[in-house]
Amino acid sequence: MTPTHKLTTLLAALTLATTPALTTPAHAATPPPATLATSGHPIDPRPDTAELTHHLHHLEKRSHGRIDVTEIGRTNQNRPIYNATLGTGPRRLLYITQQHGDEPLGTPAALEFLRHIGTGTTPWHHWIRSRLTIDIVVRANPDGSELDWRYNYGPHANPEYGHKGKGYDPNRYHAPDLHPDDNPVPESAAVQRTYAKTDPDIVVDYHMQGRYTDAHGREITASVMWPTHPDVDTEPTDLARQVSVAAANAMNASHPAANVSTYPGGNYRGIARNAYGLRGSGSVLIELSDIGPHAEQRQIRSALTAMTAIAQRFADGSLTRIDPRRANRIPPRGHPIPSDDRAPATGRADTLD
Ligand SMILES: [Zn+2]
Numbered sequence: 001m002t003p004t005h006k007l008t009t010l011l012a013a014l015t016l017a018t019t020p021a022l023t024t025p026a027h028a029a030t031p032p033p034a035t036l037a038t039s040g041h042p043i044d045p046r047p048d049t050a051e052l053t054h055h056l057h058h059l060e061k062r063s064h065g066r067i068d069v070t071e072i073g074r075t076n077q078n079r080p081i082y083n084a085t086l087g088t089g090p091r092r093l094l095y096i097t098q099q100h101g102d103e104p105l106g107t108p109a110a111l112e113f114l115r116h117i118g119t120g121t122t123p124w125h126h127w128i129r130s131r132l133t134i135d136i137v138v139r140a141n142p143d144g145s146e147l148d149w150r151y152n153y154g155p156h157a158n159p160e161y162g163h164k165g166k167g168y169d170p171n172r173y174h175a176p177d178l179h180p181d182d183n184p185v186p187e188s189a190a191v192q193r194t195y196a197k198t199d200p201d202i203v204v205d206y207h208m209q210g211r212y213t214d215a216h217g218r219e220i221t222a223s224v225m226w227p228t229h230p231d232v233d234t235e236p237t238d239l240a241r242q243v244s245v246a247a248a249n250a251m252n253a254s255h256p257a258a259n260v261s262t263y264p265g266g267n268y269r270g271i272a273r274n275a276y277g278l279r280g281s282g283s284v285l286i287e288l289s290d291i292g293p294h295a296e297q298r299q300i301r302s303a304l305t306a307m308t309a310i311a312q313r314f315a316d317g318s319l320t321r322i323d324p325r326r327a328n329r330i331p332p333r334g335h336p337i338p339s340d341d342r343a344p345a346t347g348r349a350d351t352l353d
Helices: 003-018 049-062 106-119 123-131 142-147 186-198 234-252 272-278 293-316 324-329
Strands: 067-074 080-086 091-097 132-138 202-209 222-225 260-262 282-289
Touching (some): 049 080, 049 106, 091 106, 091 293, 106 293, 123 132, 132 293, 222 234, 222 293, 234 324
Parallel strands (some): 091 132, 222 260
């Protein structure tokens, strides 16, 4: 490095350090504060819906108006479905957690994300909130969560996608031509309405999967996928591939054991990943592996890291400079780990996504 370059670099660094709220171009991103995933206390992996309601309203109050919590629907057991909005920026993100009731860990990650991004007061926090508006449907399926099953609560339904006697699979009822008023699944209709209202650039849907290895026998800790429906345009697909790369890189860096693969999901248009891609958003699925109680804290933090990295990189512009072809380098998911009773493939389509 020449002295001139050094000086330029130093000046750039000083500028960044003093005016993060005003800098937006290429390398202007102030890194996330070191406190990101180290609040010190274990995070409750399974707050019940009453506790979730309390946490959300507490965060709303603590944020002095920076977080706005709204009820976007009611379940068949009359539980509230919440959307939390933060930020005032022009670029829009929509995060969704726990469409499948027994896939819980995206929800505590979302609460931590709201606490971190919504109540922080550093220049970085002000900067990111000025760049983005972020909506989070926190626990899209409260009934399924309370019942600890995948489906919504719909015991009288005989669904095409779901389980007779239990309910519908909420992640099959997002198709663009299914109007929310005609949607038999109130949870999916609530997400559809939030999508229509917020018109997000990026949608990220958090799920959980069983245990798998990669081709070398190393455990997969999370899997990502972009839309695979053939009618999704190139532009939203490329954006989703950029988001997938950003999420995979962030999660891989979050823990020494982290190992992210792609997800072998289906093409069905009612799956959120495909449906919101068909509607023009960069739409991504993230599946955290259900490794076991000993790994839950790091899995929650890994999800939180992905949420933060996607937001940071969308805000600073670096996300859309990722070569979408880099997604091809994310390795495929390998075989199930036989000791896990959830992982072996049953061959049923509704175990996907
Ligand atoms: Zn799922």
